[in-house]
Amino acid sequence: MVRKSKLRWIGYILLAVMCVVSLVPFWLMISMSTYKSEMIFQNNPLIPSNYLMENVKTIMASNFVQSYGNSFLISFAAMALSTLVCAMVGYAMNVYRFWWKKAAYTLILLTMMVPTQIGIIGYMIEMRTFKLNNTLWPMIFVWLASGFGAYWMVSFIKNGLPLELVESARIDGAGEFRIFFQIAFPCIRPGLLTLCLLQFLWSWNSYMYPLVFINKQANYTIPIFVKSLASAFRTDYGAQLAGLTLSTIPILILFGMGSKTFIKGLTAGAVKG
Secondary structure (H helix, E strand, C coil): CHHHHHHHHHHHHHHHHHHHHHHHHHHHHHHHHCHHCCCCCCCCCCCCCCCCHHHHHHHCCHHHHHHHHHHHHHHHHHHHHHCCCHHHHHHHHHCCCCHHHHHHHHHHHHHHHHCHHHHHHHHHHHHCCCCCCCHHHHHHCCCCCHHHHHHHHHHHHHHHHHHHHHHHHHHEEEEEEEHHHHHHHHHHHHHHHHHHHHHHHHHCCCCCHHHHHHHHHCCCCCCHHHHHHHCCCCCHHHHHHHHHHHCCCCHHHHHHHHHHHHHHHHHHHHHCC
């Protein structure tokens, strides 16, 4: 019993150390956002200062609100469309029988092994051909063909959707769309919500695609806006950190509201039941 108690306390201490290591950078970001840029490296960054409102005024005087709205629009649209497409792929790969099924699954795995930077030139030419360059659409469409999302839903539906329910619904005369939305969706809800959170996070934090496709300030997203606060002569670190702090609020809210479902989706997708 004494040995178990010691091991438990060692585990608690290790968890506490890991929490501190994880939270210190986040606290430093918040604390340094309360400093004037020139004073960040002259004071103790662990102790907040009183310059936060000035930094907030600086970013609000720029294009912050519109950039925030652009990021919300892109992230929600990418999240909804990508999750729907990936759920359809997972459903088709598990429910239907067709030629080249294994080849299609192998192709999904191969797309996860190829760096996204390789295809960005071809994607840029494609968007330019459709006259979508310098709009918000390229940042949305790029998430529709998500290799990880398709793989995630294929694995989750394989373990979470009993095929007997699908066969029973077909016998009762239900159509495929009705089976998919009314029977399959409730069974795979944890996996869908987990993928929603991940897709929102990835699209919200995306920097490379907005950097390539956006040239107008009206279409800036949060990462590009924060970068734009630096000029050739001065980088306003305080304002940048204040913008980063405000940009983490939606992520914290979403993960706070969906943390239980997120963990449930991860564990359910890993265990065959």
